Amino acid sequence: MANTDYPRVMREYAEQGYDLIVGEVFGAEREAREVAADYPQTAFLMGSSFREDPALENFPVFDCYIQDATHLSGIVAGAMTETGNIGMVGGLPIPEVNRLMNAFMAGVREMRHDVRFQVSFIGPWFDPPKAKETAFAMIENGADMLYAERFGVSDAAQERDVLAIGNVIDTQADYPETVVTSAIWHFEPTLEAAVEAVRAGEFTAADYGRYSFMDRGGSSLAPLGTFEGRVPEDAMELLRTREEAIRAGEYSVEVDDSEPKSS
Template sequence: MTAHTIGAITRRSLLLSGGAVLALLALPRQLRAQEPLKVAGIYTVPVEQQWVSRIHKAAETAKAAGAVDYSYTENVANTDYPRVMREYAESGVKLIIGEVFGVEQEAREVAADYPEVAFLLGSSFPPDEALPNVAVFDNYIQDAAYLSGIVAASMSKGNIGMVGGFPIPEVNRLMNAFMAGAREVNPEMKFQVSFIGSWFDPPKAKETALAMIEGGADLLYAERFGVSDAAKEKGVLAIGNVIDTQADYPDTVVASALWHFEPTFDKAVAEVMAGTFTAADYGVYSFMKEGGCSLAPLGTFEGKVPDSAKALVAEREAAIRDGSFTVAIDDSEPKSS
């Protein structure tokens, strides 16, 4: 098994720029005062992929702070996932993180064989008290997705194309929240919704997005890599998801719903260090009020988004944070309208 490192001048180094420095300073004191905890990440896609990149970024930030000794393996096939889990567990790793959506049963069977190892797994299923060493998490960033929908509707004439990976709860809830935010601004908004059947296939995502533009979409929801490329090529706008890609598409990406995995990761590390890690649902740490998500700065579009939309975003964000407004968690498959 090879633990990969990240070159200082590669694209992966961007994962640690900007906000990562602030996250490092914000780490709980106990995470900086003890010996580094051995942590391993097991990912079925490259660490550049949006969703996994946020986990990887949080782990690298904690590593830079001296809180963890972090290694990882990427591009692991579902059929190979249990083997990699076992190898890390037997190597002395105390916390294993990763996504097991395609290998739920097998991953939990492995975890049962290593009760002294903590597992924090991205999962569609709830925690099981019979497996006290397995906690689950998910990207519950519907709050930020709702706000991005408000921005999107203010920049569209009424037809938005949405390209997703698979219609699973983790994707559906973000799309539905985005659509709800857009409909608050324009109740008559039309949506084209499609899923490409892959977590990482930029060419297919681009092809799907181009078809939506041909179908009248003047703004795209880029749940997958490749969508913003289509938007840029055809001169339409896009909304990002999970990460902020505006630097790569300064005239295309208006805003993005960002996932901040640091609250989830830091909580798990602290619990393992304290000996109190147990079966729990860490999804709540992705909520906006927990610091788990945010709307990216408008940046190059600061002066282009209508003031009325910015005011509504500010109003809704304040209400979300104080609990007076709740974004619905809708895991049902979104449909075209």
């Protein structure tokens, strides 16, 4: 479904009397907010790069704030790269992508400072062939580790026998000797908070992005699986210490929404 279809579907669901409508409105923000304004008694929880709009009390937003997990995955990547040359392929340089890439890069630098990043954005959200070709170019330019923000990148890594770090979902089962680990997004805490607010009659404009943080259970680092025992012990020790501190609220990963650049 194209983003431009979301407002139409939102309106259809509102007309059918649903209490809570959940989706995302990247690229159709203005139209979606117009729909929400027409149905003030309906609760809309929408993925958006924009924070709360006080004028729309029924339109809180969420976003992909899994920078905690991507930071940890960067520590792994920094320990596993041999050349110190890492390729990063994203869709669009919007906040939800930028913050993950920046947190990953910061994690890599915890393990080694002599690192080079190749950063590229392919434009569309879903174009595996384009992402794959972009990744191939990075490998030809020396990358031995890829950050797979988009589908297609891990395919290139697998074909050229380099490593990759996944994003949002765990894809190691599909690439058992390629994907070392992945930063996982758990949407359940976000949805549960919204449902509870609706049931309590307390649903209002808010930024639900906080529920994606690791200390809220909204993100995690995927098990190393086939790479268990293959990540250097100094990285594993830092990983365990850092994850414990994050979960305890004793360490905060910077939320940096600026566009990452190649180095």
